[in-house]
Amino acid sequence: MPLPPADLPPWNGDRDTLLHAAKGVRPPPAIPQPSAASLLQKPYFLAADYALRSTGLHSDAPTAPFSAYWQPAGGQGLTEPARLLRKGEEFRHFGVLNAAGTVRYGPVTWEHCLTIRHNHGAVEPRAARGLLREVARPEPLLSCACGQACPVSGVWQPWVAADHPLQAIVNQSWRQAWLTQGAPFPQPRRDWLLALPDDDVTWHLMEASIADPANA
Incomplete structure (x- = not known):
């Protein structure tokens, strides 16, 4: 709902309508699309609505220091996918080509995901x-x-890429704005006092106003 001095949308006099208008909105959850990891069997399986992100934590220990997904760290000539290991479970050994051109079979460095x-x-x-x-x-x-x-008049949500450093404070429901057709979108630097280029932000229509002539 917009705040004064913006024009308020029509109200039908119903209390619940007013309360609902004051809330943010969200669409139904998207149906997860199959990922490569979701098509694998355990211990490589990962549900389609999750992804893996490297933490940069490496381990040269013979066993997993804690339960998590682990994969061989980059730069070792291995393309093994991440696998779920329990605390204390042994890390696999691999045959790795060394600088001398011979294959060395043994432990490798693992990276936490x-x-x-x-x-x-x-x-x-x-x-x-x-x-x-x-x-x-x-x-x-x-x-x-x-x-x-x-x-189009309605509720709009600002959004930045998931890996953007400011996504945690931009991709929030309280950033939503009720805008009338023809109005300018809020600008991050001017309206939010954020050092965020306008080009990094995209506004998405979440709910169109029924009273908007463009939706009639």
């Missing part, structure tokens, strides 16, 4: 239970750059 939620780039802000209301995804999906004028 963190499991993170992965929704394949879907715009799905998250919040504590009860703070968001679920709405159908707009059809067609509509996205705009910061410099564009708002084409």
Whole structure:
């Protein structure tokens, strides 16, 4: 819902309508797309709605120091996928080609991988239970750059890439804005006081206003 002095959308007098309008919105969860790891068997299997991210933590120990996904660190000539190991489980040995051109069979350095939620780039802000209301995804999906004028009145969500250093404070439901058709989108530097280029942010329509003539 916009704040004064912005124009407020029409209200039908129902209390619940007012409460719902004050909440952020989110679409239904996207259906996970199969990933390469989700098609593998244990211990390589990883559910499709998760991905692996390297933490940079290496281990030369003979066994896993704690339960997690581990894979041979880069630069050793190995392409082994990450596997789930329990604490104390032995790391595999591999045959590795050394500088002399001969194969050495033995232990290698392992790298820890963190499991993170992965929704394949879907715009799905998250919040504590009860703070968001679920709405159908707009059809067609509509996205705009910061410099564009708002084409459709409704609730818009700013979004940056998942690996952007500011994603944790931009990809939030409380960044949503109710905008009227023709209004400018908020600008990160001017309106949020963030050192964030406009080109890094994309605005996505989350819920169109029924009263908007463009949706009639």
